[in-house]
Amino acid sequence: MSYVILNGMYKDDSFIPRINQMVSDEFQRNNYVGDTVILHDEEIKPCLGCFKCWVQTPGICIIDDYGREVAKKMIQSDVLVYITPINYGGYSAELKKAIDRSLGLISPFFRVYENEIHHEMRYDEYPNLVVIGTLDKPNSDQEEIFTELVQRNVLNLFCPKYSSQVIYTDDDEATIKKKLKNSLMEVGEENE
Amino acid sequence: MSRQLTFLMCSPRGDKSASHSIGSYLVSLFEEKGIVVKTFGAYRTLKNQEKTEEMIKSVNDSDIILISSPLYIDQAPYMTIKLMDIISEAFQQGKLSNKTRHLFAISNAGFLEYYHNNITLKIYEQFAKQNDIIWAGGLPIGAAGTYAQYPIPEFLKMLEQLPEEDPRNEIYTKPTKILDSVIRSSVNHLSKGEIVPRDELKKLEFIPMPLESYVNGANNGWPQAAEEFGAKDKLRDKPYER
Numbered sequence: 516m517s518y519v520i521l522n523g524m525y526k527d528d529s530f531i532p533r534i535n536q537m538v539s540d541e542f543q544r545n546n547y548v549g550d551t552v553i554l555h556d557e558e559i560k561p562c563l564g565c566f567k568c569w570v571q572t573p574g575i576c577i578i579d580d581y582g583r584e585v586a587k588k589m590i591q592s593d594v595l596v597y598i599t600p601i602n603y604g605g606y607s608a609e610l611k612k613a614i615d616r617s618l619g620l621i622s623p624f625f626r627v628y629e630n631e632i633h634h635e636m637r638y639d640e641y642p643n644l645v646v647i648g649t650l651d652k653p654n655s656d657q658e659e660i661f662t663e664l665v666q667r668n669v670l671n672l673f674c675p676k677y678s679s680q681v682i683y684t685d686d687d688e689a690t691i692k693k694k695l696k697n698s699l700m701e702v703g704e705e706n707e
Numbered sequence: 708m709s710r711q712l713t714f715l716m717c718s719p720r721g722d723k724s725a726s727h728s729i730g731s732y733l734v735s736l737f738e739e740k741g742i743v744v745k746t747f748g749a750y751r752t753l754k755n756q757e758k759t760e761e762m763i764k765s766v767n768d769s770d771i772i773l774i775s776s777p778l779y780i781d782q783a784p785y786m787t788i789k790l791m792d793i794i795s796e797a798f799q800q801g802k803l804s805n806k807t808r809h810l811f812a813i814s815n816a817g818f819l820e821y822y823h824n825n826i827t828l829k830i831y832e833q834f835a836k837q838n839d840i841i842w843a844g845g846l847p848i849g850a851a852g853t854y855a856q857y858p859i860p861e862f863l864k865m866l867e868q869l870p871e872e873d874p875r876n877e878i879y880t881k882p883t884k885i886l887d888s889v890i891r892s893s894v895n896h897l898s899k900g901e902i903v904p905r906d907e908l909k910k911l912e913f914i915p916m917p918l919e920s921y922v923n924g925a926n927n928g929w930p931q932a933a934e935e936f937g938a939k940d941k942l943r944d945k946p947y948e949r
């Protein structure tokens with residue numbers, strides 16, 4: 516089984532690297548193979564909104580840079596993890612840049628799913644999704660938005676199972692470990 | 708002194724975009740009311756340090772900030788978020804004076820249903836709150852591609868030609884007239900330094916046609932679009948299959 520962690524931290528963040536390490540350790544403890552992409556270290560250009568990943572080179576972004584590699588890692592993992600500071604309730608710009616570039620993972624064709632318009636699947640299988648957001652202190656409005664956002668992403672990326680988790684920078688070690696363990700258990704990737 | 712507005716046009720598709728088409732329409736109505744508008748395209752603003760600084764100065768001088776952005780995977784795209792981060796940083800560094808500013812946002816979705824935009828509008832609201840900007844509301848626009856092709860004033864003129872019993876009146880004329888009236892009312896309120904009443908924005912909360920009709924229409928378009936690139940038979944390829 517495999518995982519990939521998309522780390523959307525901003526350069527000066529000293530908390531997320533700790534979380535990232537704990538998540539990787541947890542996966543390794545469960546015999547997963549995978550890696551972390553520190554997104555701000557990679558050269559990834561922004562999506563141009565051209566839809567050529569649908570109509571010219573279906574499934575592959577027209578921009579030939581590391582953004583393609585990230586999309587490939589996303590679809591080839593069993594568990595996809597986003598780690599991000601919660602930014603106004605949403606994701607960091609760094610994480611969003613990579614996610615925008617993954618549009619080719621879904622089919623251009625529309626369908627009605629759960630009484631709403633969504634896309635058809637391009638692939639037969641999609642990863643489970645774990646989204647970990649960090650905040651300096653509780654913020655119920657932003658946490659609600661964040662949770663809802665993850666649910667919407669799951670619908671659009673066909674993730675069979677998912678979990679979203681908010682971690683505060685002043686959570687103690689034991690609380691963080693428990694939250695991470697719970698998240699991985701929710702997607703069924705953690706042995707008891 | 709004239710009131711000022713900073714228009715952040717956040718689509719990478721430039722003047723081919725719905726964000727440009729709808730945003731510029733609001734801008735023209737604001738200008739009719741004597742409001743001075745400075746426009747910043749996200750792509751160019753982020754590429755050029757001088758432009759970024761000019762944008763911050765404009766935000767500092769403005770009474771109204773208008774964001775018009777596409778919806779990408781349930782949120783604003785990277786470039787919109789990056790612009791918001793730059794404004795937040797300027798605020799934190801004390802670079803923005805404490806004048807009263809309003810934020811109004813237009814969110815343009817490809818799907819038919821307006822409500823795919825709801826989360827991103829809430830995110831804009833949080834951005835405003837964090838930076839002591841008054842959240843004045845937002846337009847959740849579904850099937851926004853229509854307005855990328857046909858700017859609202861021209862579209863309304865075209866639609867006037869349709870016979871009364873034409874079914875396209877229900878799908879296009881009625882929704883566009885409602886959108887136009889909500890836009891005009893929003894511009895009126897904002898020009899007077901007011902937020903846009905929730906009841907006014909709620910008028911956009913309807914779905915103008917059966918979902919299946921929209922799905923079928925859109926799905927017919929993809930093979931045609933791919934034909935130009937010789938990719939018509941590759942639309943369902945799985946290049947990264949394990």
Ligand SMILES: Cc1cc2nc3c(=O)[nH]c(=O)nc-3n(C[C@H](O)[C@H](O)[C@H](O)COP(=O)(O)O)c2cc1C
Nearest residue numbers: 564718724725726777778779780781816817818851
């Ligand atoms: C990377 C990407 C992701 C998108 N995700 C969504 C989405 O989640 N929901 C939706 O309704 N439309 C989505 N769209 C469609 C755009 O919102 C739609 O084309 C919109 O009109 C773009 O605005 P613009 O013309 O101002 O660029 C997406 C488009 C792109 C390129």
